[in-house]
Amino acid sequence: xxxxxLIEAVPNFSEGRRPEVIAAIVEAIQAPGVLLLDAGxxxxxxxxxxxxxxxxxxxxxxxxxxxxxxxERIDLxxxxxxxxxxxxxxxxxxxxxxxxxxxxxxxxxxxxxxxIGEELQLPVYLYAAAAMRPExxxxxxxxxxxxxxxxxxxxxxxxxxxxxxxxVGGAGAVVVGARPFLVAYNIYLDSSDVALASxxxxxxxxxxxxxxxxxxxxxxxxGQAQVSMNLLDTEQTPLHVVFDTxxxxxGEHGVTVHRSELIGLAPQQVMLAAAAHYLKLSIEExxxxxxxxxxxxxxx
Amino acid sequence: xxxxxLIEAVPNFSEGRRPEVIAAIVEAIQAPGVLLLDAGxxxxxxxxxxxxxxxxxxxxxxxxxxxxxxxERIDLxxxxxxxxxxxxxxxxxxxxxxxxxxxxxxxxxxxxxxxIGEELQLPVYLYAAAAMRPExxxxxxxxxxxxxxxxxxxxxxxxxxxxxxxxVGGAGAVVVGARPFLVAYNIYLDSSDVALASxxxxxxxxxxxxxxxxxxxxxxxxGQAQVSMNLLDTEQTPLHVVFDTxxxxxGEHGVTVHRSELIGLAPQQVMLAAAAHYLKLSIEExxxxxxxxxxxxxxx
Numbered sequence: 001x002x003x004x005x006l007i008e009a010v011p012n013f014s015e016g017r018r019p020e021v022i023a024a025i026v027e028a029i030q031a032p033g034v035l036l037l038d039a040g041x042x043x044x045x046x047x048x049x050x051x052x053x054x055x056x057x058x059x060x061x062x063x064x065x066x067x068x069x070x071x072e073r074i075d076l077x078x079x080x081x082x083x084x085x086x087x088x089x090x091x092x093x094x095x096x097x098x099x100x101x102x103x104x105x106x107x108x109x110x111x112x113x114x115x116i117g118e119e120l121q122l123p124v125y126l127y128a129a130a131a132m133r134p135e136x137x138x139x140x141x142x143x144x145x146x147x148x149x150x151x152x153x154x155x156x157x158x159x160x161x162x163x164x165x166x167x168v169g170g171a172g173a174v175v176v177g178a179r180p181f182l183v184a185y186n187i188y189l190d191s192s193d194v195a196l197a198s199x200x201x202x203x204x205x206x207x208x209x210x211x212x213x214x215x216x217x218x219x220x221x222x223g224q225a226q227v228s229m230n231l232l233d234t235e236q237t238p239l240h241v242v243f244d245t246x247x248x249x250x251g252e253h254g255v256t257v258h259r260s261e262l263i264g265l266a267p268q269q270v271m272l273a274a275a276a277h278y279l280k281l282s283i284e285e286x287x288x289x290x291x292x293x294x295x296x297x298x299x300x
Numbered sequence: 301x302x303x304x305x306l307i308e309a310v311p312n313f314s315e316g317r318r319p320e321v322i323a324a325i326v327e328a329i330q331a332p333g334v335l336l337l338d339a340g341x342x343x344x345x346x347x348x349x350x351x352x353x354x355x356x357x358x359x360x361x362x363x364x365x366x367x368x369x370x371x372e373r374i375d376l377x378x379x380x381x382x383x384x385x386x387x388x389x390x391x392x393x394x395x396x397x398x399x400x401x402x403x404x405x406x407x408x409x410x411x412x413x414x415x416i417g418e419e420l421q422l423p424v425y426l427y428a429a430a431a432m433r434p435e436x437x438x439x440x441x442x443x444x445x446x447x448x449x450x451x452x453x454x455x456x457x458x459x460x461x462x463x464x465x466x467x468v469g470g471a472g473a474v475v476v477g478a479r480p481f482l483v484a485y486n487i488y489l490d491s492s493d494v495a496l497a498s499x500x501x502x503x504x505x506x507x508x509x510x511x512x513x514x515x516x517x518x519x520x521x522x523g524q525a526q527v528s529m530n531l532l533d534t535e536q537t538p539l540h541v542v543f544d545t546x547x548x549x550x551g552e553h554g555v556t557v558h559r560s561e562l563i564g565l566a567p568q569q570v571m572l573a574a575a576a577h578y579l580k581l582s583i584e585e586x587x588x589x590x591x592x593x594x595x596x597x598x599x600x
Contacts, residue, residue, distance in 0.1 A: 037593060037597055097590055243578075259580045260579050260580050261581070261585065262581060262585040265588055265590045268589040268590065270589075271571065271572050271575040271586050272571050274574075274579055275540075275578075278540070278575075279560050280557055280558070281560050285562040286562075286571050288564075289567060289570075290397055290568065293565055294306070294335060297335055
């Protein structure tokens with residue numbers, strides 16, 4: 001039995017104005033087996049974000065082709081936009097979706113980075129879970145000073161690329177990495193007390209000693225207190241743990257949760273884990289859906 | 301955008317002993333586009349149960365072919381087994397899985413029944429949600445007296461088939477219908493009090509005035525009180541409503557739920573509805589999984 005392995009990639013390209021260049025990139029990325037989920041461009045940012053999915057081999061091939069087209073068609077010596085950028089293909093995050101671990105995506109990021117470095121002769125930096133140096137885990141740290149600073153400093157040891165030559169052309173550098181799926185999640189309280197939402201946010205966010213891999217901020221939305229969150233790693237801190245924690249903290253102030261809200265998509269696993277938790281089911285049983293059985297059979 | 305429409309069918313054939321006949325039926329049912337999920341035979345019962353899924357047109361074609369093979373190879377004048385039966389293909393339930401309603405499956409059952417009646421010249425009875433007479437909703441009522449009684453009584457008005465001729469050959473009759481997905485679900489209590497499990501079962505089962513479309517019975521399993529259930533229609537009574545009701549009734553006696561257990565498969569929808577309920581999410585948001593988005597895109 002061969003289960004389908006699925007990754008997602010969300011490459012960002014430093015072109016949001018010339019439709020023919022964007023079209024060429026979007027066409028190139030769709031190698032056989034690559035499914036285009038979304039493509040959006042912003043003229044002010046002068047940037048396009050493309051979301052693709054598929055088997056790792058297919059996605060890696062599509063990404064390589066798109067990076068090659070972007071390198072050929074985008075010249076950062078002339079490109080200008082509101083959004084910071086260091087390369088024609090600015091950043092390529094690989095995200096595990098199904099039957100693949102984050103560690104395996106790190107290996108994929110290394111393979112893609114090596115190929116871009118060797119075959120396209122572009123400097124490549126590995127970031128996030130794929131970072132080979134601790135100071136390269138965060139994208140903003142790698143991108144500091146943008147393309148223009150890199151041109152001046154790539155010869156320095158601390159800016160030595162992980163793959164490819166230590167020299168910069170008009171295509172700049174490519175930052176490649178692996179990270180978990182990011183879930184954007186909000187919880188609305190039965191209260192207009194934005195101070196309470198802020199206090200709960202402080203209590204749960206990792207940066208102030210709360211839950212691992214959780215970013216949170218309190219807002220007032222249409223008169224309702226909202227805890228707005230990014231869940232950076234729902235294996236580490238599941239969504240239902242976040243919900244229960246917020247509900248408990250609000251309850252300590254006599255406030256109940258009104259509703260919660262998912263922005264964009266979440267992996268199926270997040271919902272099945274929540275169902276298993278509340279129903280006191282094993283996660284294996286919660287995953288035993290008809291749809292999963294069909295996909296498993298179809299992959300045989 | 302064309303969403304994939306998926307039904308499941310679980311036809312029962314009155315042959316569980318001759319491997320070559322079972323193989324011929326299982327081969328016939330796999331028309332192009334039909335996915336075989338499971339096939340099991342019981343020699344004592346002299347019966348085989350086959351589970352297939354796919355687009356309605358494909359599944360209907362596969363079922364028709366399998367019914368034709370069964371009619372040719374099985375002779376109920378000689379077939380004997382522990383399990384009651386009225387036909388070579390005894391019963392064909394159609395089950396909505398995805399992007400299709402139960403009412404639409406009723407129409408499919410009517411089409412399949414008409415074709416079996418006309419082209420194979422077999423008497424066909426419609427049952428469950430597809431029943432055209434109230435006394436034909438329950439399979440045991442249609443099958444009363446089995447094949448042998450039908451031979452004697454098919455000329456009577458009350459036994460007039462819904463499709464096909466009012467005469468019985470060795471292939472007997474075929475009962476075709478549509479029903480929701482059946483979820484087999486157990487809840488274990490933190491207690492060895494089987495009387496409590498029985499009392500809760502009586503309180504929740506439809507037959508004694510409890511929750512619609514719920515069958516329940518109390519058992520003692522490895523010293524633990526168990527409420528064992530069939531959920532016949534999880535749209536009418538969702539699984540999480542059953543869990544919450546059992547937890548509340550047990551709580552009235554100071555007993556908590558230890559764990560729950562899913563036997564076999566459940567539609568993904570059942571788990572997503574539970575997640576949405578406990579997380580106070582809209583069902584639309586709970587359904588917005590990466591996997592669903594991919595399947596939707598792939599179907600475009």
